[in-house]
Amino acid sequence: MEKFQKLSGIAAPMPLVNIDTDMIIPKVFLKTIKRSGLGVNLFDEMRYDRQGNEIPDFVLNKPQYRDAQILVAGDNFGCGSSREHAPWAIADFGIKCVISTSFADIFFNNCFKNGILPIVLPQEQVDMLMKDAEKGANARMEVDLEEQTITTSDGEVIKFDVDAFKKHCLLNGLDDIGLTMEKATAIDAYEERAKQSFPWA
């Protein structure tokens, strides 16, 4: 997995609440058997018309946000299906950090497996960052995972919380499976115990 340490980039504002995974990556793009190449279809139905032309009003089609690396989003971002195609599409587009007041559980976990940092902040702080993002390409935000800070284009610093284990994995680009494999003895021991206690399982 790609490491996430520090990021300085353009933030795109998406204030709509309840942006679901069907919006992030519509199901027609789930038929791939690969993880790559989904960025072009990120937010497909909001981003393109039926003929495949860009809808100019959509935020990521605006010249100042085409290279956005941060998304400031409305409440409950990523609700709906468990499709990891959603974070794959986001990462493939080049967005490495999403900021909102809340995320759906599965989407939130999926982000960390793909080098994306989802940050939860109180409403006032998200509102403030949303305003900063609305300034366009001049508004470069800086996200520092080690320090757990976001610095706005005006130099204002906001602290954020992140789970210590998830932070460690993201900072070092660690693969969960490799880590768990190191605990094989504990898993063997559990299976032995379970064979006695829950033989039917």
Next chain:
Amino acid sequence: MTAPKTLYDKIWDAHVVSEDADGTSLLYIDRHLVHEVTSPQAFEGLRMAGRQVRAPEKTIAVPDHNVPTTLDRASGVIENEESRIQVEALDKNARDFGVHYYPVSDVRQGIVHIVGPEQGWTLPGMTVVCGDSHTATHGAFGSLAHGIGTSEVEHVLATQTLIQKKSKNMKVEITGKLRPGVTAKDITLSVIGATGTAGGTGYVIEYCGEAIRDLSMEGRMTVCNMAIEGGARAGLIAPDEKTFEYCKGRPHAPKGAAWEAAVAYWKTLFTDEGAHFDKVITIAGEDIAPVVTWGTSPEDVLPITATVPAPEDFKGGKVEAAKRALDYMGLTAGQKLTDIEIDTVFIGSCTNGRIEDLRAAAEILKGKKVKDGMRAMVVPGSGLVRAQAEEEGLADIFKDAGFEWRMAGCSMCLAMNPDQLAEGERCASTSNRNFEGRQGYKGRTHLVSPAMAAAAAITGKLTDVREMM
């Protein structure tokens, strides 16, 4: 004496392999369900790393999302090339890694969340995961069941565990009796209407109360299925005699002495008196009406007797969202819900594709016809549900009424297969999501119970099923 525990606490504790100081735990997984859409990259990951499936005997695969549901699919060919490749990839992965498999040609094939319980794979007290958010369904058995992403699918395949932090406990109690015409679907939608789609974020919900106890296993599965739409990681219902009765004799349920031992353990799976819940919601069963959704989020729920709301009725970010939803749905504030005309009716999905759902719809449709021009389809949740419905004469009722009688699959719930809404087409659907584009590009979805869907098929409008009973 140990502190009183919730049902969730008990199942969690029984599955902890190891726990770090910060609470990050390795949780053992008893059943891993797999379908064709969220698994190919995970199997590919195993191959690239030279890894095996750790417990193929606990891994069950079935294609459901992509499969056509037309009667001619028996010919075995899936016309859409990408869909075919995904299903073929699952065929190959199941074979190569030696996991249990129900291919399209098998009568037991169906939606993974219907096949699991039907075959006795899902049992009380287990941990069940699947790369699908509606895994919450299996919580109806008092098993801890939730959706995971593809990276986690790979993690479970390789290690039979998941890295997890414990969620908080929420109790949702539905007291008293339901009124006639009110079903499990109305309960679960009403709960989401009350809590919002983010109301359950960070929680595992235990549903309890008389109205929940009174539900059949099918109804309980409908309730737990949509726990995820309320944002919860999982929904749970404590197992009881109905649960044991449902499990008994299923192909993969324990037999003989093992059965007795299992039931003795399952009877300990309930929330202790005085156990702590971080959040409690109580709804009186008699206050629940047959409901429909008007917008593009499952929280946009109203009783069928209500009118379409105005954006100004909401606060904060929901004002803009409601404006957008009304525009997308082509509705006007103040319009009576029962005046909304429907083009299509879809009965099926992991929410409402079980035998009891088909019975409830058939009960309303008996001796009636769908409105002229109505496109109406029933897609049983599994081949076995389909066979049973044929045996009970339900299939004939549907066909006589003018419904298409399809083969099992996810079908129009998510339109990854040929069953889709056209632009602007309006559907009364027994599925679980009314998101923009969910049932087809610019398609319009109203979520309802099977009985309400049947009523809408007859009148051509969203209809209060109580007027037809």
